[in-house]
Amino acid sequence: MYRQGYGYLIIMFVMILALTACSSSSIHDFNSGETATTKVKQEDTVYYPDKKADKAKNVVSADPKPLQDEDFEVFYQSHKIDKNTDIKELIRKWGYGEGYDNFNRGYVSGNGTYRRWSLSYPKYEDPEIDFVVLSKIELDGEELVDGESYLVAVSLENPKYKTKRGLKIGDTLGKVLQLYGQPTTVTNKSLVYSKNGLHLDVYWDTKTEKVDHIFIEYNMEKSVEQQRSGDYVEEDAQPDPDLEPYTIQKEQSFTTTLNGWGKVRFVSTLKDEETNNLIQGKFFLEVNSDKYVEKKILYEFPEFYGNNGRMIDKIKAVGFKDLNQDGRTDIVIIADYITGVNAHGIETLPVAGIYFQKKDNTYTTLPKLDKNINQTGHNQTLQNVIQYVSKQRINVQ
Template sequence: MYKPSYGYFIIMLIMIFGVTACGSTDINNYKSEKTVSVKDQSTGNYRGEKVEKAQNIASADPESLQDDDFEVSYRSHKIDKNTDIKELIHKWGYSEGFEANNRGYNSGNGTYRRWSLSYPNYEEPEIRFVVLSKIELEGEELVDGESYLVAVSLENPKFKTKRGLKIGDTLGKVLQLYGKPSIVTNGSLLYSKNGLHLRIQWDTETEKVNNIFIEYNMEKSVKQQRSADYVEEGAQPDPDLEPYTIQREQSFTTTLNGWGEVKFISTLKDEDTDDLIQAKFFLEANDEKHVENKILYEFPEFYGNNGKMIDRIKAVSFKDLNQDGRTDIVIIADYITGVNAHGIETLPVAGIYFQKKDNTYTTQPELDKSINQTGHNRTLQNVIQYVNKQRINVQ
């Protein structure tokens, strides 16, 4: 399961400097207009935009997180990592809509089921509890056995966190109350301490908080549930499984030398792992012999990772760059440089995979470094034109 990596600590430093800059510029000195990078949802691109003085952001130096910052109160009952879910059910029942919503089912297998308990009902919930239960046989009926609270989601603005944050508050207020996040993604800030995680999600158009999600036992639940999943011996699973998620808009069926027709799969590490979100690429079988997903090849480390938090895979191109008759692959991603009161800030990063004589792929780190340092990394055409001028020999 998750183990802090060197890259994780690097990105922590990047976030500290990035958000510290936000703290001093966007919070302490937010008296002048500033052009920031904001994502246009219609195009997926980032646009420069003048942002007026944010009246609701004051100079702040929030206290460091404590365990009780992850506690919430509902119906005068304290909710924390030790909450007994069966005690809550005994007090409040299952609420209206439980059976109609397939008993709150989210996912499961023959050993565990992950489900949600919503109050006061499932149609207009104020709060939602995510639970993992071991499935047990009681007579001839399957029932929830040992259960524990995985996470809680605040769904209504009348409920606040310990520091007073609620749905509808601005991103600026999040930074004012909590300061530097542990991890930043587009639309989400994560604050962590001692295995507890406060995930604050905001609408990238309105720049207001639309969900507050507190994780108490997420890592434990993911490990238990996945360890019980049936995986055929010797099978190589689809990278949708732990810990990567397919980026389908940048995954393609293509024909490569020595491989024939294959699926090129772009993935990002699942942000629920609470690790550094990085890119990984695979070749997957695309024939009738492999009805199920079969990983044929895992590409080397992407240059764009290199201690960076990847926001998205931006572009992929298949082209013979060094005229050796083999198919090379150009990839451009956006990585996160920081966060301000209006969202995340990103920059592009490019990397190239050159196909070798044995049909596997390799990288040229010095060339990748040069592409990015000279700014020839913004479009596929930029990269290709720059590389065409270089002498590249790949064995």
């Protein structure tokens, strides 16, 4: 009896230990689940790079380390890539990459002086990494060859290669904000982090809300200036919205009839200003006639009020109406501008501006009126703007 009771006690003791272990394991699992949930919530936290500081404090790593030059370095096959990377050394080490000749020797653009091209590894068809290079064209006997060359930018094309802080393709926007904090610039498809002429451009897929492209610029400004200096440009050439740096907004471009101009094409465009990286709205009147094979710019409108220090996401609405009852056609523009970014993409607000037609048929703006329209919130729709302006006394000469 004694032995049987002793054995029973041992069994009971073992069962208590097992239950204790299970309980401990359950607690550990619960805490892990809570931590994971917290991380998800933190990644979804809204991040505002402008004035909404209260919510910005909730972002994971709300105070990431300031950017350093080394944050723009990457490593490919244990080789450090930075703004001083020797292109010829890369070629000596890895060659030109499979498919170099089939892809027109990596050609991107050029003129008689410079050639912009890509050096892709391990192959051009499906690269892991892509180096953008600018080379001065030199003559070797009767053959044109790449002379002095330098690294313009590098593009990470495969998730196994990360930035210095660990960002890779496939990461969420929340992860970007977690690692880098407030971006220097926000566009409708990318976050840009800049320091000392170096730029880390993080592009995302608007459907998956994940990083799909990482582009690091080392000597972009220098390359643009050098390549442009080798281009031949006619002094009297008119800007053409069909060419860079203008991108036509087709849904907000219309054929219309305006006083003094007749039947014309009103063209809405977005222009990427190289000087400050802000996407700006720009508007033109264009010839509307089948007899012109090439479009001709008749008139370039004054600066759009909505450009005032803002990054334009899109041109939202355009309206043609005589707003001040002077018999001339005025033009109302509403655009969306970017106010911030969160884990799901960009956030926008509307901004309106008006072009009033003068007696000589050109157009002008009234910045004070534009400011009042936007400060009072009468900028949501064309009807909002028209109703507000109809109550004002406006005299344009």
